[in-house]
Amino acid sequence: MSEPPSEALDPRKVGMLAFLVSEAAFFGTLIATFLFFLRPIRSGEPNPRDAFDIPLVLLSTFCLLLSSATIHQAHKSLLRGWRWAFLGWWATTMVLGIIFLGGTALEWSSLIQEKQLTISRNLLGSCYFTLVGFHAAHVSVGVVMLAVVLLLAMRDVVTPQQSLGAELVSWYWHFVDGVWVVVFAVVYVVAR
Template sequence: MMNTSSTIPVAGSSETPWTLPYRGTIGMACLILAEAAIFIIFVVAYIFYIGKSLSGPTPAQVLELPIFGTICLLSSSITVHFASSALRKNNLRGCTAFLAGTVLLGAIFLVTTALEWHHLIYDKGLTIQTNLFGTTYYSLVGLHATHVIVGLIMLTLTLLFALTGHLKEEHEKKLEVLSLYWHFVDAVWVVVFLVVYVLGR
């Protein structure tokens, strides 16, 4: 009895070895999922209480579309993307410039939010204790503003590292993780903008 065997060629060296994803990316993805759940709760609460305030002012009476601040914040997503791409190509000067632009645009957004709150509190008399609208408005928009502040602090520190020459090409993955957080903050603002300033009015 003859023992016949067949040989099947195995492509070994031609296959790309599988590597684990960068742990910073995984960690940021988990953080974003947790933060998204929190924002969903606040958004649902805001929607649930729309029109249920027993006293004024109402959203239609006091809210104006924050077009300029929104454009600045959404534009900062583009600049932080270019900053990460520039660092990947070892273009440190370009990375620094785009980081500076991101910080500037984010700061402008915060200033517009602060001016809006000052107007609502001192000119329109809307505080967090005025009615249900005031409570849910300041809670939701304030939660987002807090995330913007955290992101701006991290971006500013990164910019300082870039200006002092401590930001290198090998830090590109870390900057990409930070950009994911900033993209999340911008995406959340789109939802907040639609719910508060469009649907809520």
């Protein structure tokens, strides 16, 4: 009847989950907006079928999905006390994240300079740059957090006993990857 309820839950984990729920609501709104404006685009305007460079996007998507696996490995290694494996997988995750951001940068520069698609060109531009831009911003924040954890780990502050910070960062990272799967499906598949 009076079992202690508090021990099972860590407030920091609950807090991170709650934050991710609010992030999901945020991206849900942007995605819903994207879908709301899916409609034929006047000929001559940049449209989803011609504008997007699918091979490049597939490559960066692959990197981001792979990074979810590597951060999972990193966390497992951390819990087992394999310091170097942890550092290695963690750094790999970071590099993959940076490659993804590079891919986005390439994509944007080609869109803006070659296809003349900007945020103010038409509704596709408004929706696309807002949605993908906010996702990229979240990846960037994730990369910074990865870097902070890496720095702290090299100073032995992140240890198997103090692994919660690393775990929460990995949750955030998985979430950002999951959002990308939806964004990819909506922007590059459904919109075509």
